Each structure stands twice: as C-alpha cells, then as structure tokens.
Amino acid sequence: MTHNRNQMVTLARRPQGKPKREDFLLVEAEIPKPADGEMLIQTLYLSVDPGMRGMMEAPKSYSPGFKVGQPLTGRSVGRVVVSRHADFAVGDFVYERLPWQHYSVSDGRKAKKVDPNVAPLSTYLGVVGVPGFCAYFGLKEIGKPRAGETVVVSGASGAVGMTAVQLAKLESCRVVGIAGGAEKVAYLRDELGLDAVVNYHATDDLRTALGQACPDGIDVYFDNVGGDITQAALSLINHHARIVICGQTSQYNHPSESGKFAPELLIQKSALMQGFVVYDYEDRNDEAVARLGQLIKEGRLQHRENIIEGLENAPQAFIDLFDGKSFGKQLVQLVQTT
Structure with a gap:
C-alpha cells in the first residue's frame, strides 16, 4: 500500500x-x-x-x-x-x-x-465500460440506424457521443456530430471521419447550421445534452425518426423548458422518442464488451x-x-x- x-x-x-x-x-x-x-x-x-x-x-x-x-x-x-x-x-x-x-x-x-x-x-x-454500453445499446435497441440514414449525435466529443458516432458510421449512415470548439470539430471530422460537424460555439443560429449539415433531415437523433441543441434537432426530424434520450447535460445544473418532450411533433412525424439508463441492459454487458473490444482490436473503433x-x-x-x-x-x- x-x-x-x-x-x-x-x-x-x-x-x-x-x-x-x-x-x-x-x-x-x-x-x-x-x-x-x-x-x-x-x-x-x-x-x-x-x-x-x-x-x-x-x-x-x-x-x-x-x-x-x-x-x-x-x-x-x-x-x-x-x-x-x-x-x-x-x-x-x-x-x-x-x-x-x-x-x-x-x-x-x-x-x-x-x-x-x-x-x-x-x-x-x-469505451468498453458504461459510456460504450450507452452508445452501443442506445443505437442498437432504440436508434436502429439503417444504411443511408442521417444520424445526429449531440455531445459528439464526449465519451458516449464519440463511440456513438463511430458505431453509426459502421452502419453506413451519414453521421453528423454536434460539439463545441474547433479542436473537437477537427478531431471528429478529420480523425473519426464524420460527414459533418456543427460547432455550436461558432453559430448564433443552430437550427440553420444543423439544417445545412442535414439536407435530408434527421432519421436518428442520439441526445446527450438536451436544451437548445435538442430543440434544433427536433425541428429537423423525418417521418419515423427515432430519438434516443441518453443524457441531458445542459439541464443538470440549470433546467429549462427548451428541448422538452413535444408530443404533437411525435404524432406529426410518427416518431419514437425513448429514454433509457444503462442498467436496462446490464444482463447483456458481456455482449457489448465483446463487440466493442473486437472493434478496438480491429482498429475500427477509436477512443x-x-x-x-x-x-x-x-x-x-x-x-x-x-x-x-x-x-x-x-x-x-x-x-x-x-
């Protein structure tokens, strides 16, 4: 000792x-x-x-x-x-x-x-712990991305988001990340190969910036932050979109009404919005470790x-x-x- x-x-x-x-x-x-x-x-x-x-x-x-x-x-x-x-x-x-x-x-x-x-x-x-599990199960069981769809991940430079964007790319999706700061944007774009990255620190009109990055709308939104970022993303969802509520970091210290549940939007778009906690899938942790570990060994998943x-x-x-x-x-x- x-x-x-x-x-x-x-x-x-x-x-x-x-x-x-x-x-x-x-x-x-x-x-x-x-x-x-x-x-x-x-x-x-x-x-x-x-x-x-x-x-x-x-x-x-x-x-x-x-x-x-x-x-x-x-x-x-x-x-x-x-x-x-x-x-x-x-x-x-x-x-x-x-x-x-x-x-x-x-x-x-x-x-x-x-x-x-x-x-x-x-x-x-x-990446082979709870953050990786959140990304793995949130996408696999709720987001269910399909090839060619547009997947948007908020908090994309965080531990969960960084894993989620890479898993979505492996499904042959168009992947758009949202992050704050030039260094994070460059890493997501140049190192992880995202199709587009929105720097929320560099725009006063997040909805327009996100719309330009998602010209065909949003099929899957993986939410880690809530608030104004989620408000912008929800305005762009497509018919039958899936919205994965993983975290709400913008709301933990100063809750607001921005980005809250919008039932009329879900009806209009026939969309699914589902929250989860990682403990929902704890009996399948070994499955996630095996898959994520394999991807790391193959050089297909960075952390x-x-x-x-x-x-x-x-x-x-x-x-x-x-x-x-x-x-x-x-x-x-x-x-x-x-």
Whole structure:
C-alpha cells in the first residue's frame, strides 16, 4: 500500500446550480480492514460522469443520492491489495462502484474482474465500460440506424457521443456530430471521419447550421445534452425518426423548458422518442464488451481519454464536465499502474 492514511472526497454541501470546489471536501481517515469474505481494493482510476450531478440533490435520481458529509461514489477500477475473499486474490484488477477514496472494502458481490490484457484498465470506465454500453445499446435497441440514414449525435466529443458516432458510421449512415470548439470539430471530422460537424460555439443560429449539415433531415437523433441543441434537432426530424434520450447535460445544473418532450411533433412525424439508463441492459454487458473490444482490436473503433492525476483533483475534473473542457472520457488516476 502506498498511503498510510485513507484520503477521500466527501460532499460538503448540496450544490446550487453548477457545482463549485466548495461543495467538496478532501478528508482523511484510517485505512479500513477487510473481514472474512471481504477484500481491500486500492482505487487506480475513477470515473467522473455528468449523471452524478443528479445524485447530489436530495434523492430522486435513478441512482441513490449522495449524503452530505459522506464520500461520493463512482465507477472505478482498482487492484486487490488484501483479500479474505475466496473468489478474489491479491493482485486481481476489479471494476466496481466505489467511494472516492484511495482504499475501499468490498464484499465482492458487485465487483467484476477485469483483464488488462484484453483492454487497458482505463477503458473499462470508458469505451468498453458504461459510456460504450450507452452508445452501443442506445443505437442498437432504440436508434436502429439503417444504411443511408442521417444520424445526429449531440455531445459528439464526449465519451458516449464519440463511440456513438463511430458505431453509426459502421452502419453506413451519414453521421453528423454536434460539439463545441474547433479542436473537437477537427478531431471528429478529420480523425473519426464524420460527414459533418456543427460547432455550436461558432453559430448564433443552430437550427440553420444543423439544417445545412442535414439536407435530408434527421432519421436518428442520439441526445446527450438536451436544451437548445435538442430543440434544433427536433425541428429537423423525418417521418419515423427515432430519438434516443441518453443524457441531458445542459439541464443538470440549470433546467429549462427548451428541448422538452413535444408530443404533437411525435404524432406529426410518427416518431419514437425513448429514454433509457444503462442498467436496462446490464444482463447483456458481456455482449457489448465483446463487440466493442473486437472493434478496438480491429482498429475500427477509436477512443480518447482525458486523464487527471490525483484524487484531490477529482472535484475539478467533475466540474469541468459542465464547462465543455472535457474531451473524450474524463478520468482521474489515483495511482500509476506501470
């Protein structure tokens, strides 16, 4: 073990609007000791995700809310450093939702072994983890893109969006991404080969810009952001369009009426709008890992990570998600793995 004390990040208070550094507190405690049937996990990587914002409110999210004064929790990859569990050995790498702290005790019921020889450890929190699962199942089960159709993905430079646009391209679709900033636009266009990319930072008329990128309308809209961007996309949907509601990052801190459910539009266009959470398909995670892993090995699926060093920087890494500063999957690395 590399620490004598157990550092952790707790929720100091419930945020008002966009989270601030003062909403978090870095504290120390004794390193816990596992009992029989338990193990001690040293966290190597933790994931920061926009959906965690809803868990900072009084419990009303699809996941249990965080408690003030207690560590936040999130998807993590760690290494077993002490084991009194029959199914896990010292040195095993595991994936589990763990507190934001260096060391955690687990009974193993929700821990899953991961193999760094199959995929890099960090990718189990990204392209072969929940973000990849969201893109895979959202498109496969709801979007159902067909060759020649136009697929639009908002938040296209994020972890989910970046995977979704590539999966849509593999279905021979015309793929249009929406992102903010010249660097992100260039990456999506030049590296991932999107047919068009709309930079919402560079236009005062998003609907017109999106319409120019989608001259034949929109058949599938994969929504990660909500708000004004979704309002513009909905105005361009075709007959029998499918609208995949995966995330609403623009609404987590400052909810608005823009981009909300429009039943009359769905009737007019005979369109489908469906939301989902990744847990809806958790019994098929192995299917997604196999497919996404295969595509990575074949060089047909790229991924990008933004790794921030140090547990003490986890709050800022989370806050940056709402300022458009993240590019690809946002991760915090607690310990060097090489």
